[in-house]
Amino acid sequence: MRHKQGRLLEVVPFIEQAVKDNPGLPAFRAVLAWAKSHDTADSDIRHLLDVEVSSDFPMSEDLQWLTSHALWASAAARSGHRAAAATLYRCLLPWHAQIATTHITVSGSVAHYLGQLSHVLDRYDEADLWFDEALTCHEGMEAPFFVAFTQTAWAALLTDRNQPGDAQQARTLIDAALPVATEGGYGYVERDARDLLERLG
Numbered sequence: 001m002r003h004k005q006g007r008l009l010e011v012v013p014f015i016e017q018a019v020k021d022n023p024g025l026p027a028f029r030a031v032l033a034w035a036k037s038h039d040t041a042d043s044d045i046r047h048l049l050d051v052e053v054s055s056d057f058p059m060s061e062d063l064q065w066l067t068s069h070a071l072w073a074s075a076a077a078r079s080g081h082r083a084a085a086a087t088l089y090r091c092l093l094p095w096h097a098q099i100a101t102t103h104i105t106v107s108g109s110v111a112h113y114l115g116q117l118s119h120v121l122d123r124y125d126e127a128d129l130w131f132d133e134a135l136t137c138h139e140g141m142e143a144p145f146f147v148a149f150t151q152t153a154w155a156a157l158l159t160d161r162n163q164p165g166d167a168q169q170a171r172t173l174i175d176a177a178l179p180v181a182t183e184g185g186y187g188y189v190e191r192d193a194r195d196l197l198e199r200l201g
Contacts, residue, residue, distance in 0.1 A: 004145055006187015008035040026057075027064040034071035037078040038188055045079040053083050057091065063102055066092075070100040070107045077116035085120040092117070096133065099141075108146045109137040116153055124161040131157060144180050145189070151177035152193045159199055167200055174200075 002011050012035050019028045033048040049072070052058075057072060059065055069091050076084035092110055100107035115130030131154035138146035151173040158170040174193050181190040 003035075003038075003188070004184075004186055006038075006185075006189075006191060008188075009039040012036060012040075026052075026059045027068045030068035030071040030075075033075035037075040045075055046081055049076055049079065049081045049084040053081075053087060057087060066095055066098065066110070067100045067102050067105060067107050070110060070113045073113040073117055077113075077120050080120055082120060085117045089114060089117040089121065096130070099137070108143075108149060109134040111137060112146075112150050112153065115150075115157065119153075119157045119160070124157060127157045128154075128161070144184060145186055148177035148180045148184075148186060148189045148193075152181075152189050152196065155196050156192065159196055170196065171200060 002008050012032070015028065015032045015035055019032050022028050029048065029052065033045055033052075036048070037045045052072065057069065059068060069088055072084065073088045073092060075081075076088055092114055095110045096114055098110050100110055100113070111130045112134035115127045115134060118124070118127035118130055131150055134150045135147065135154065138150050155170040155173040155177070158166040158173070174196055177189060178193040178197075180186070181193055
């Protein structure tokens, strides 16, 4: 709920305590990197990711594996951590058609995270295809948050790629995402969409 509301900073101390209390559970480290990446200076996130990259994101292939890697991918994308992005891309690629879920949490289409990672790796055309796949998935889920989530990330990619027609497509995506985010109280999506509008001028 705090993620949807754009209020993850409020729960970071509790996540940090969970990491300390459960050193053998990497999922908590993934949640911490993901949570901090929404509100904290990049250097903090990069250190957390550096530690994981050095040991190749060690984690048992359990119920939390896919969601944890999706959260690490989000943190890598938000901090621009290319080494983490490259490793996580390879990990997540076989699962592109899946939805990251622990059955009590839902993090959305894996294709969305592959799109973010491709964006960080400057593979813009590839990212474009992943976001298209993710949006189709989220629309099929009839999940307004995840639809706006992907529309905004896709708009960010198009803004950076800046090929003919990209700016207009980015505006169309933001025009669709922003009112949904505002009405739904999706704080981070709304913030990111408004930042993109400023960039587009």
